[in-house]
Amino acid sequence: MLTARCPRQTAESLFQMNILSELRDRFRPVLEQLTDDAESLLEMIRPSQDPRFGDYQANCAMPLGRVLKKPPREIAERIVSELNVGDLCEPPEVAGPGFINLKLKDAWIAKCIGDIAGDDRLGSEPVKNPRHIVVDFSSPNVAKPMHVGHLRSTVIGDAIARMLRFAGHQVTTDNHIGDWGTQFGMIIYGYRHFVDADAWQTDPVGELARLYRLVNQLTEYHAARESLPGIRKQLEDRRAALQQLEMDSQADDGSRKKQKKAMRRQIAELEERLQSLQARIDAVESSAELRNQAREHTDIARLSRLETSRLHAGDPENRALWEEFLPKCLEALQRVYDRLQITFDLTRGESAYHDELAGVVAELKDRGLAVDSDGAVCVFIDGNEAPFIVQKTDGAFTYATTDLATIAWRVRELQADEILYVVDSRQSEHFRLLFATADRWLEQPPSCRHVAFGTVMGRDGRPYKTRSGDVVGLESLLDEAVQRARPVVDANDDERDEPLLTEEDRRRVADIVGLGGIKYADLHHNRDSDYVFDWDRMLATTGNTAAYMQYAFARICGIFRRLGIDRSAVAASDGPVLLPTAEERTLALQILRFSEAVDDVLADYRPHLMTVWLFETAGCLSRFYGACSVRDAETPDLRNSRLLLCDLAARGIRTGLSLLGIETAEVM
């Protein structure tokens, strides 16, 4: 099996190397003769799950059989007889109820490998109709320190933005930070009453975080004390009711059983709430200082809300404090983003839209979309019980109003075609109402999409917290990741006869492995399921992890280094692509599927489909190593061909990881 490599493609002559698209192009004219709706049937051409059924399969004969009222096998035979795929496939086979199985010719795979050998995009073609897509992600509240909850939005949003950009879309990443909300009133109040002047001088951001936590704690303390008697009463009532029910009913019928069950659950919930309220109260009362502060600031909740509304009303002193606090908060955020290598084109927080909110509400009312209801201004969307509140009884606007103003701005100023919100799935109702409102309000509403994701859980199956029950700060999380990655890096290098890494190298590699591990663990889960945060699995050197993938890359680099061969020289050389073994063929085909992986991710914004490709590629690579020696290849051509496969696999892995925001190291 031997095929001459095509002449190098120039950068200008972009070509397509997407097997699925190619096959669909071949099927299209045939299917168009049979039906008006060829496109939906073309979707049914897909990679085979089982290699026994070839490389790809077309499942369109069965549904077509129903429409045309003919046996599906007969239709499949007809499609096959009219299909022109002789240059790329072995003769197609019809199997089962009417599956058409397609096996690619080795020669064609080899030719395609030759075509993409010099291509940095591995044959992934930029989209023909680029759109302007705003990706709204991360969006922390500035006065509060970032925590593990912000990680998913940040990592998933960044990966999606990178891939959209790679695919050729115009992308604007926008960090819609919370820089105008109630938390600012809280730190203003805290600053006025509790600031530690020395701490403020040396570590302003840390001091602001402390002030926020303090005010929050005191506020919750008073709220807890206030609600405690009510909860106790409820609990007693429930317990009494349950007892009554148990005495009344000798014979349990179904509904009574259910009632009791519901009651027990309510009791358990109340007990839990009572416990956590009590813990909050105890935390304050066990410290003399906090006890005093609580006594002196009984009205803290109302007063800090007042600070917020003063800020919004333009009070010069509060405004000055805000101006002073904000840059320091942004700096702290930037530190985290720098470490994660995440950038935003825009950081337009809520404050940027403040002046437009009154206009938004007025316009909604004029258009009859918003109405007064119980003193608040609301938009009601059919089919939703909950209102979309754009102005509260006290006259303040809500995040609903801000989000509407933001959409309008993005359409007006950015000419955005599409907006993606990478936000926790718990906010899906908000977005449903937001999008429905925007659709009715704007003349040319953009296409909006809530890219939702689940909660980060601990190993106990509950939301990830520290042992004391606090949320985990993001910076300490990143520190721990790097710290845990270091022994893994050390162990690998120490095993060598001659260690390759300097102290500085090791630090850098630990950074890459640790931070990559955190990102990869998040991204390799289907985004809408909750996922369990587990250090050991995250940094494992086996299995579907960043470390394993980074290792696969470094291993190839090591082979080239040991053989004294420059990788770029291999990609640029002209020589035949040879695929004599099953392992070489499988690896080659897998490499050609890179562009499918990019398409799959973007079809529904699911980065985990890229990790699937990466993991399968690494698997193909390992099997290839086992079966095919590069160094001891029988002929120079074969060796060169194998080097080319190695180089392409390495570049595929590096590119795939980089689209997920994950780095690689040539030596690790």
Added chain:
RNA sequence: GUCCCCGUAGCUCAAUUGGAUAGAGCGUCGGCCUCCGGAGCCGAAGGUUAGAGGUUCGAAUCCUCUCGGGGAUACCA
């Protein structure tokens, strides 16, 4: 109460959105090799896809009900 999501191997997750015999990793057990980076490769065990009906050539996936878990639910963002 209403609405939304979920339930797949011991554990963590997939399953190309209705396709063929439900797949990986970890863990367990058993093999391989003087192995270019073994962080490897091959194999085994492990499943009534929570349960019951239904739709059709075909269901983990769609519909109905039951059980179990989570979330949202009028002025926090």
